[in-house]
Amino acid sequence: MNIIRNRYFYFLISLLVIIPGLIFLIINWVNTGAPLPLGIDFTGGSLLEIQFEGSRPAPDVIQDAFLKSAPESDPIVQPLGEDSYAIRSRTIDDATKGQIVSELESQHEGTVTELAFSSVSPAIGAEVTRAAGIAILMAAAAILLYIWYAFRGIEHAFRYGTAAIIAMLHDVFVVLGVEAMLGYFLGWQADALFLTALLTVIGFSVHDTIVVFDRIRENSHVYRRLNYETLVNHSIVQTLDRSINTQLTVMFTLFALALFGGESIRHFVIILLVGIFSGTYSSIFNAAPILVVWENREWTNWFRRPERSRA
């Protein structure tokens, strides 16, 4: 099996996934001012989930109840499951929410159950967004430093760190792109859990890359006379069983969570599934081949004789 020889083919597959994602990120940006539809954790606002016994009233009824107690609240009513609604609005306080719920109770015949209510002030939302960016950058920097340190014994240790970061960015963009598409088509919003999922994917992506790099590190001491391309390919193939099996076990647990874990974490789990699949792909088909591209300085040939590198 020669993965390295077909490296540009695998890079192409990655681009085919990432570019549509980028397009949707841009579409969202143009439409809404943010590349991802952001939840109240980042923008501020309120989210009320409310369940009606018997048949639930029409969305207009809910809308009116909101506007009566909070005329400026700008509510968006979305059905949730069979008998509930999720209502997003501008930030309202607990007292106003209490008025709205009792208003709805007085109009509805069966019991009205308040499932969940969150309210975040816009200032906090903005600060969380900024901190989220910082958290991702810090994670990337810390991991780069660690890999640099862990691979200090072999030539070009810095390349390993950089390649791992590129593979990680690949996964970040795959996740962001998928989230942008989900947001565009299904109206999903990125919340604090999405951020958690993204950071987990970053951790897992590097975890996987390091296993492949570790084998290159080890083999480079054993097979000193092998050329670099063969060495890297050999290392990938040797770790392939492990990569696939680990991938499978994590996928099993995530699938179980997605299917049986309930509505409230499904979004989170689906993002993890996408990211972890991408993480394994990028460590095999991107991170290690990038080392070869770098070793051969292939970018000098990209525009002169592109057919040679694909041969």
Place this chain on the structure above:
Amino acid sequence: MNRNNTNWLILIIFLLGIALWIDLSKEITLANPFNDTALFTRNVEARLGLDLRGGLQTLLEADLPESATIASGELEVTRQILESRANALGVSEVMMQTAGERRIVAEFPGVSNPEEVVASLQQTGLLEFVDMGTNPAAPGTLIKTDFAQSEDSNSTAPAATPTTDLAATPTTEPTAEPTTDPNQPAETIYHTVMTGADLTDAFVSTDQLGTPAVSFTLTSEGAVIFSDYTSSHRSQYLGIVLDKRVISAPVVNEPITDGSGIISGNFTAAEANQLAIQLRYGSLPVPVKVVESRTVGATLGEESVRKSLIAGVIGLSVVILFMLLYYRLPGFIADLALISYAILALALFKLVPVVLTLPGIAGFILSIGMAVDANILIFERLKEELRAGRNLRQAIDLGWSRAWPSIRDSNTSTLITCLILYVFGNTFGASIVKGFSVTLALGVGISLFTAIIVTRTFLHLLLDNLKLTEHPRWFGLEETA
């Protein structure tokens, strides 16, 4: 039998035994063998987060301009006052923590009236001068007063508008007799002479002996009330009470008629300053506003617990089956290690205690997948070494030592991410993010122990006692290898 392995086995069985004991009990007690007292007691009931048990979480922020610096102690004092106020509302298991320099996270499990709780938190605190009669209440004692008693069912005056009430009943009935059920002397209701509304200023000074004290001045109305009271209650105790908690209870030595007074009580300079701040600002040294509040109904929580438990059991079973089918005998041992992992992790979560949130459980289930990774790495190495013609015992040792660097480096990067997530979650009081990072990090830690130590010990013990060397198929290799 190799002595080293026997030692490990004893340690493993010992740890698993303790873990199982913790898993199955709600409270653990170590009895002192010499007498019957308990040496060590700890409640190890599983702690569920608000998203699982229902309740209210709020994030409070200092209601001051961004540029204002808040002295480090002040936020902590604010937190303490808020906590005692919440306890006075009768909410159980309130948890309040400062988060960063300007924020306080407050969690109220199981409350059904979040609106009231939030309203009470934002209220400026209530300072009262209370007629304690002959009771020299110790500072810190919680007392009940007849002023705007929120628990008092026949009270007509709500806590929100106290001042009008006060002018009507200043000092007409200065008795400190218990007015409640005589069977419950602890429930004495004391009479409030006046409230902080009549205070104009409070500042640090020194008393005759030169120890720090707090001086205060009163409004003209307050001066009259105070003068009347101190004239008729010489040698009795005057309680200075904040949010129903006694701050100090000095003796009235002489009538105070000039509308100013001094509170002395062996204060340190810092304590006197803190008290002066509390008196000046009504209560909270740092005024706070609610910037985030989340309420989860109990039904949603119960459903989530049930569903994620089912998902966990299914996920674990599939992984166990996969390992058994793919790696055969080592897979079986890895499964034993995985079950040990689950037992140990649960015990540790209960012991620490880690508050389990929905993402926390997801983090734990995810770490099951990662726990197996170390074993997969090792077994793949083991197979390689066997194919390379080494004997089984050599192959096992080499498999472990060669797989170790990649296990170490890959898990370190996961731990780095966990640390960053934890700091992020802590700053914003985002307990869901924090819960996820803590369970994932603990999971990684325990999985390293089970995957490396437990698996190796079991495998070696099996080798010592069975003639496995003749059965390469048990290791997932072809017979001809």
